[in-house]
Amino acid sequence: MTVPSVKDAKVAGKRVLVRVDFNVPMNDGKVVSDTRIIETLPTIALLLKRKATVILVSHLGRPDGKVDPKYSMAPVAKRLEHYLARKAHLLPDFWQKKAADYVKKLPKNSLVLCENVRYHIGEEHNDPKFAKSLADLAEVYVNDAFGTAHRAHASTVGVTNYLPSYAGLLMEKEVHMIGKAITKPRRPLLVIIGGGKTPEKISVIDRLLEIADTIYLGGAIANTFFATWGISVGVSRVDHEMIEMARAVLWKATRVHAQLILPSDVLVSNSNQQTKPFVLPYNQVPGSLGIFDIGPASIKELQGLITGSKTIIWNGPMGMYEDERFIEGTKATLRAIANGHAESVVGGGDTISMIKEKELVGKISHISTGGGAMLEYLEKGTLPGIEALKNGHKK
Template sequence: MTDIKTIDDAEVAGKRVLVRVDFNVPLDGDTVTDDTRIRAALPTIQKLVDGGAHVVLMSHLGRPAGEGFEEKFSLRPAAARLAELLGRDVAFAADTVGEDARAKVAALADGDVLLLENLRFDKREKKNDPAFCEELAALGDLYVNDAFGTAHRAHASTAGVAAYLPSYAGYLMEREVATLTGMLDEPRRPFVAILGGSKVSDKIKVIDALLEKADTLIIGGGMCFTFLAAQGKSVGTSLMEADWVERAGDMMKKAADRGVSLLLPVDVVCADAFANDANLATVSVDEIPDDMMGLDIGPETAELYAEAIGMAKSVFWNGPMGVFEMPSFEAGTRAVAEAVAANEEADTIIGGGDSVAAVNQFDLADKMTFISTGGGASMELVQGEALPGVEALR
């Protein structure tokens, strides 16, 4: 990030500072059910408030149609939660670049905070429409991007607007990029990477990238069955991508050639249906019944994985080991989460997505060195791809 200015480089007193935050939070009616992302933005917001800026926050929430206001995707509950966390009033604009937004921006005094309505109520946001970028830019004197979770999207508020205003990285953006790239470029070794999730096809570039960097690569989740099939094993009715079996075999060979220890399950928890109350069987990966599907790693595998994690000095984890949302299939993911949490010698990074939900579910978040707020963005960074939201700040 040496070629990117941060908010510490900006003179903000009396200036309108347009800040892209990631308030894409889960809601239950008018209540924010998980405020992690709002909390993550607090250091940047507080710095601007203390500096006497007129703080104009903008974010998206969910996937509205882009044809105007939709009640269930309104950011109003996020504004209310932010006000509680900041301990001060947060104004709310009923639109993004319309009359209400312009009037409320004009009314701000030094240290005041305003949140604009959902950016994606305007379809021009996702199209990175130049006219929309200009209308957003007209609301600020400076632009700050603190939304790492959307840095892999080239949208108006994440990339386009940076061309119209002096631009800076917020503290969250700076920390995310520095932490992730730092670990990948110069990890303390042994470096153990843990990948889960359902599909090999979704993680192919990540696996390739990590095979260049890691000492041990642990594979779990639905994607492991494509690797097991590449070893010639029968996987029953488990999720398996036949088109990717050969590629999985190639990756196992690449791991062997590079001296990377690639760990696959030795036993799995199988079920006769995708349901918490299905009939279960814990079997060796050589004995998966033809009429059953694997939905979690087994206890022997969990022990094997925990042992490898325990010896690590750096750990990167993205993706669960099984269907942890169902109690019957949470044990594998819980065991891995507990092993990562127990290794106090290691730098432990949770790379966004379902892994974050898992460490929160098992109440282990405070035992991790760093939890990324961006699943897609962190994966693209691991793959070595440029992030539009970061590049726009250079």
């Protein structure tokens, strides 16, 4: 899939509204991790180099349509100033006419950061009036927030009805790398799905059974499939409402080329994880215990699958990685992918947050900034934000 690129946009001397994903982790009013800010810097730098006035817009947390200082973009503005060595004008009440007037009077080539776009209730409702107020700030629109492209919001979809629209460099890379992995993969193609969000992921698994050579399941979603088979998972997290959908996926797996594989052994403890973890076969988990990671035999099997693959898509951890005792399945998966030779696409908020070893990060072909967006793109091959760019580009 191709999208209209910011590289082709005529932006010199113009005001450019850029949707970014600065939904960064915060603690005590300070940015804890600025990875998402860093990822958008190439697009911002390109626009500034081409003498555009850049107006950034993002959400942060869930203020539910109300102004809440806890979710202010002010700490993000400071971090931007650090990286770009220029003032970032923080714009409150950006939906009001006075904000548009203010931006128009700024010197050319200025940098502006709107306050939290979710301070206005019209954002998540894709309100046309609110979308028009965003468009009034600028003359060109760029979307560089792949992580929110699955949301049909005013700043991702509605605004494209009023401005010529383009994909930023990060968005363009995401679309290319994920699209290539599902449309033109080097085979064998291995898909590894872990974590929770069972309803979203079951739909993706169903779709990828038609594309992948092997799908390996871990994490909470594997528990749901075990339960579908009537296998006891004790106090493990199971999405019981998804049992019927999982059964349909298992039926489909018997009729397609792809293999669907579940862990052969698991790491267990009691419900509050006070019992010292130990390994059991997948079908011998007693009612008083729960599954919190894949076991050593499963790790070895998954490592073998990774070594034998030429394209790998991974979304979601193999266990409760927040606890060091249950992180080995996820870490081993990461190490095997990073040290292998396959083209790799890794995504999902939980997966990304545990990738702290920089030498491993550099060995992964593409780390997606989208969790839910990546899943939906894998399933449907497009996203509302991507389709909006195509339509907006025609203006």
